Each structure stands twice: as structure tokens, then as C-alpha cells.
Amino acid sequence: MIKLSNLRLGFDTGFNLEVASLNVRAGEVFAIIGPNGAGKTTLLNTLALLRRPSSGSLEIMGKDALAAANKMFLRRAMSVVFSQPYLLNDTVYRNVALPLKLRGRKDPAAVEEALELFKISHLKGRSAKTLSQGESHRAALARAFVIRPGLVLLDEPFASLDERVKDSIIADLRKVVKASNAAVVLVTQDQSGALTLCDRLAVIVNGKILQQGAPQEIFSRPVSAEVADFVGVATILPGKIVSKKENLCAVEACGRTLMVVSDCEAGDSVFVCLRPEGVSVSLSADAGGRRNNFKSTVVSAAPWGLEYKVELDCGFALQAAVTKQLVEGLELKAGGEVYASFKATAAHLIKRG
Amino acid sequence: MGFIAEGFQKALHLIFSGNAEIFAIARLSLMVSVLATAAAVLVGVPLGSWIAVKKFPLKKFLIALINTGMGLPPVVAGLVVMLFLARSGPFGFLNWLYTPAGMIIAQIIIATPIIMALSVSAMQSVDPKFYQQMLTLGAGDWQAIKVCLKEIRLSVLAAVIAGFGRLVAEVGAVMIVGGNIRHQTRVLTTATVMETQMGNFDSAIALGLILLALSFAVNLALTLIQQDRALPR
Numbered sequence: 041m042i043k044l045s046n047l048r049l050g051f052d053t054g055f056n057l058e059v060a061s062l063n064v065r066a067g068e069v070f071a072i073i074g075p076n077g078a079g080k081t082t083l084l085n086t087l088a089l090l091r092r093p094s095s096g097s098l099e100i101m102g103k104d105a106l107a108a109a110n111k112m113f114l115r116r117a118m119s120v121v122f123s124q125p126y127l128l129n130d131t132v133y134r135n136v137a138l139p140l141k142l143r144g145r146k147d148p149a150a151v152e153e154a155l156e157l158f159k160i161s162h163l164k165g166r167s168a169k170t171l172s173q174g175e176s177h178r179a180a181l182a183r184a185f186v187i188r189p190g191l192v193l194l195d196e197p198f199a200s201l202d203e204r205v206k207d208s209i210i211a212d213l214r215k216v217v218k219a220s221n222a223a224v225v226l227v228t229q230d231q232s233g234a235l236t237l238c239d240r241l242a243v244i245v246n247g248k249i250l251q252q253g254a255p256q257e258i259f260s261r262p263v264s265a266e267v268a269d270f271v272g273v274a275t276i277l278p279g280k281i282v283s284k285k286e287n288l289c290a291v292e293a294c295g296r297t298l299m300v301v302s303d304c305e306a307g308d309s310v311f312v313c314l315r316p317e318g319v320s321v322s323l324s325a326d327a328g329g330r331r332n333n334f335k336s337t338v339v340s341a342a343p344w345g346l347e348y349k350v351e352l353d354c355g356f357a358l359q360a361a362v363t364k365q366l367v368e369g370l371e372l373k374a375g376g377e378v379y380a381s382f383k384a385t386a387a388h389l390i391k392r393g
Numbered sequence: 394m395g396f397i398a399e400g401f402q403k404a405l406h407l408i409f410s411g412n413a414e415i416f417a418i419a420r421l422s423l424m425v426s427v428l429a430t431a432a433a434v435l436v437g438v439p440l441g442s443w444i445a446v447k448k449f450p451l452k453k454f455l456i457a458l459i460n461t462g463m464g465l466p467p468v469v470a471g472l473v474v475m476l477f478l479a480r481s482g483p484f485g486f487l488n489w490l491y492t493p494a495g496m497i498i499a500q501i502i503i504a505t506p507i508i509m510a511l512s513v514s515a516m517q518s519v520d521p522k523f524y525q526q527m528l529t530l531g532a533g534d535w536q537a538i539k540v541c542l543k544e545i546r547l548s549v550l551a552a553v554i555a556g557f558g559r560l561v562a563e564v565g566a567v568m569i570v571g572g573n574i575r576h577q578t579r580v581l582t583t584a585t586v587m588e589t590q591m592g593n594f595d596s597a598i599a600l601g602l603i604l605l606a607l608s609f610a611v612n613l614a615l616t617l618i619q620q621d622r623a624l625p626r
Contacts, residue, residue, distance in 0.1 A: 085525075088529050090525050112533065116531040118529070119529065122522060122525075122526060124520075124522065126520070126522065126526040129544055139530045139531050142527075142530055142531045142536055143531050193529075
């Protein structure tokens with residue numbers, strides 16, 4: 041559906057978007073995540089043919105998307121939803137019907153179907169200016185899907201929504217996307233939203249895609265410290281592999297030896313990455329078969345979403361995500377002594393340099 | 394002071410007695426201003442909108458030029474049109490000098506920069522992402538501009554009102570190009586000037602009152618359309 045290679049887009053500010061390769065297949069949801077100013081929206085605007093790259097090639101639906109002759113055809117085969125719905129000062133029905141009108145088509149059945157898919161049929165006679173934020177976003181999504189597009193580009197579509205509304209819209213969007221054969225590119229900072237929807241994921245930082253693949257792979261095996269930092273790997277330690285037996289590496293890091301399963305070789309300089317969810321905390325020295333177990337001092341314990349994030353000092357700073365019950369049961373508080381343990385497979389090594 | 398009251402009295406008599414010549418003058422005034430405004434809208438609104446949404450070299454320079462055109466002295470516009478339409482001028486073959494057609498041309502030149510400049514500024518008030526959203530929904534450039542214009546119709550109508558207001562009150566250009574010829578090119582403003590110069594204050598006041606009434610009627614109609622559209626807020 042989308043084949044992009046060696047794309048480059050420069051700005052006067054010195055920021056450059058450089059994407060070596062990006063492929064999105066029909067029927068898949070491809071999320072592009074990254075911090076603010078990473079170039080996500082610039083990349084999406086390029087895919088939406090609103091920006092022209094200074095070099096590289098871009099193929100959409102088998103056509104050269106950079107050829108002026110194909111621009112209108114491709115624009116009319118795709119839909120884009122921005123973070124703001126940008127609805128007309130008109131009824132919801134006419135807003136949803138707008139893409140058809142712009143194509144010189146009348147298809148009341150398609151409009152009704154789109155309204156139905158996003159559960160806003162009852163609002164069709166209302167002025168779009170009187171809708172709530174959630175309803176406006178539903179109207180914008182219905183408008184995007186009314187033409188049964190081959191490609192849908194979503195630019196931070198849930199950025200301004202509260203959690204409850206966001207979850208309900210994502211659930212409906214997921215159903216619509218799965219039922220259609222459209223390729224969807226979702227650009228967002230919202231990792232949970234991306235994970236709920238996407239089949240594959242790319243992480244973009246400073247204008248470059250650093251990693252792309254299955255979400256599980258990226259979250260558990262980030263290829264660089266920047267990716268690890270963005271996807272929520274709380275502990276990143278520089279170290280060196282001092283020995284290796286089969287796949288089990290002994291890594292010297294911050295004066296401690298950590299056992300990690302990895303393909304890296306002995307002698308490699310590495311980053312040890314560890315997600316808070318992979319670390320267990322207990323009062324007993326028994327690690328329960330985990331290869332890494334360190335006596336630690338609790339630095340702090342603070343609520344973190346539905347869980348608690350515990351900052352530990354075990355010769356190096358380590359973060360663990362634990363339940364509220366565990367915090368209360370173990371009476372975890374600053375200065376307390378505990379054991380922190382993690383499996384050799386819970387950590388991940390990234391080669392340095 | 395008595396002559397003013399007397400002037401008003403005679404003016405009302407002239408208006409309500411249905412003086413054919415005065416009504417012919419009023420009709421011509423209305424026709425010239427309305428046609429010139431319509432033509433200026435047809436040129437100024439799309440072109441102004443296009444300039445607002447497109448990126449091109451010297452765009453700011455062009456906008457400054459259009460803004461300068463808003464203050465174009467009507468006598469200068471009239472003089473230029475007269476020179477072009479004069480028998481020995483480049484468009485002398487049209488024989489439009491001292492005709493309503495020539496007056497309309499002069500008024501188009503006066504009103505177009507006003508309507509264009511106000512359209513540029515109205516269109517620039519639209520969020521550029523709204524325009525981009527229309528493009529991504531499958532609109533061509535002109536379709537997207539049309540949708541945006543519908544969104545800012547209140548400002549566009551304000552531009553039309555400003556343009557018409559300037560034209561209906563305009564005297565210098567129509568005097569030069571039209572020549573204030575009785576039964577041919579005499580309009581309310583030129584007739585008012587003439588009657589005042591001749592000391593016929595009753596006729597001058599009558600013409601002035603009709604001009605005001607005419608201007609009010611057209612502006613009332615445009616304002617009603619404008620405010621009616623504004624109601625849904």
C-alpha cells in the first residue's frame with residue numbers, strides 16, 4: 041500500500057526528516073510513535089501529499105505518489121483525520137457527506153452507513169458546531185470512512201480527548217478498521233492508543249525512524265537507548281559483556297554483574313534495558329529462580345497509573361512496577377531494605393557505538 | 394436656516410411626486426454600482442482567496458500592493474480609464490467613454506482591490522489546517538477555497554458591503570469617465586454635485602436623500618443576509 045524509500049525533507053530550522061524505508065501493507069494498522077517534534081506529523085503530511093520531499097521515492101497504491109499527475113487520484117483514494125476534527129458549520133449529515141460531494145457523488149446509503157459505524161446516526165440533523173468533542177471526532181472519523189478509502193492517515197486523532205471517550209472511540213475505530221481492508225497509518229504520542237490499534241509500529245526520534253516491527257518486539261527489544269527511553273524502558277545501564285555461555289551473557293554494569301539472555305557477543309559494549317514490569321520486589325532473599333537478585337534500598341514509591349512505581353538503589357538505579365497491595369503488604373517506603381530480582385530474559389541488551 | 398427646511402420640503406415633494414428624471418438617475422446609479430460590485434466580487438474574492446492560501450515568491454509584496462489599491466484615489470482611476478477609453482486611446486474603438494459601460498469599468502478598478510484585500514485577510518483568518526483538511530478530503534484547490542469561503546461568508550459579505558459602499562458614494566471617477574451627461578451618464582452623486590453648484594439645493598437634497606436611502610436599502614439587504622447566517626451561533 042505504501043512503499044517509501046530514502047525519503048528526505050529538510051527545513052530552514054535545520055530539522056531534517058530522513059526515512060530510509062517504510063512499508064505499510066493493505067489491511068494493517070501501522071502506528072508511528074515518537075516524542076514531540078520528532079517529525080511524525082511531517083511524515084504523515086508527506087504521506088498525505090501535503091508536503092513534497094526534497095528527495096526519495098514514495099509509492100502509494102502502486103502509483104508514484106510524487107508524480108503530479110497522480111496527486112488528485114491518490115488524494116481521492118485516501119482520507120486524513122487530524123487531531124482537530126475541522127468540521128463545517130453545517131449539519132453532521134452534510135459534514136459526513138462532504139467527501140462524496142467533493143467527488144461529485146451522491147450516496148445517501150454510504151453516509152448512513154458511516155454515521156451508523158461511528159454511532160452518530162441520531163446526531164445527523166444537528167449542527168456540527170453543537171457537538172461535544174467526542175461526537176466531533178466521531179463525525180470526523182465517519183467523514184473519513186464514508187468514501188471507503190484504501191488508505192486512512194490519522195494524525196494524533198485522540199490527542200484532545202479524555203480517557204473514557206478515547207477508549208470508546210478507539211474500540212469503534214478498531215471494529216471499523218478490521219472490517220475494512222484499508223491500510224491505516226496512525227501517528228501518535230499515545231503509546232496505549234497505538235498498542236490497542238496497531239499491527240506494526242515504528243518509533244521516530246529526531247526525524248529518523250529508529251525501529252519498526254511488531255509492538256511486542258519494539259517494547260521488549262528496543263534497538264537503541266532513544267527507543268528504549270521513549271517506549272518506557274525505565275532502566276538503561278551502560279555495561280560490557282564479560283563472558284557468555286550459550287545465550288546467557290554476564291554483563292558488568294555499574295560494578296554489578298547482571299545475567300542477560302542475548303545474541304550479543306562477549307566483549308561487546310552494551311546498554312542493559314529493563315522495563316519496570318520485569319522487576320519483582322520482595323523482602324526475602326529467595327529470588328524464586330530469577331538469575332538476577334540484588335539487595336536494594338527503596339528510594340521512593342509513588343502511584344503510577346493503576347500501579348506503583350518503586351525507585352530502588354541496588355548499586356545502580358532500578359525501577360519496579362508493583363501493585364498497590366504489594367506496596368502496602370511489604371510496607372514499602374523510602375529507606376526500606378528489599379530484594380529486587382528479574383529474569384535473564386526480562387532484560388534486553390542493545391549494542392553500544 | 395430657512396432654505397435648508399425649504400430644501401427638505403421640496404426634496405420630499407420631488408421624491409413622492411415620482412419625478413421621472415430623478416428616478417432614472419437613481420436607477421442608473423444603482424445599476425452601475427451593483428454591476429461594478431458584482432464584477433469586483435467575481436474577480437476579487439476568488440483571486441484574493443487564492444493569493445491567501447497559496448505560497449509563491451513575492452506574495453507579501455503583492456498583498457502590500459493590493460492593500461495600497463484600497464486607497465486608490467477615484468479621480469486617478471477615472472483619469473486612467475478615460476485615457477484608455479479616449480478615442481485616441483488603446484481601447485478607443487470600444488466607444489465606451491461617456492457611457493455607463495465606461496463608468497462600470499472605472500468603478501470595477503476602484504472596488505476590486507478593496508474586495509480582494511478584504512478577501513485575502515478573511516481567508517488568512519482560516520486555519521491553514523482547515524484548508525489542508527479539505528484538500529485531504531478530496532477537494533481540488535478551488536473546491537477547497539469554495540468550502541472555506543462558505544465558512545467565512547460573514548467576512549466575505551462584509552467585503553461586499555465595503556465595496557458597494559465605496560462605489561455608490563463615488564463621484565470623481567464617474568464624473569471623469571461618464572461626464573455627467575443628462576439622460577445618459579448622470580448618476581446620483583454627479584447630479585448632486587451639479588445641483589449644489591447651481592444652487593438648486595432642493596434638488597441636491599432630494600438626490601442626497603435618495604442616495605442615502607438607496608445605499609441603506611442595499612446595505613440593509615446584505616446585512617440581513619449576513620446576520621441571518623450568523624444566527625446559528
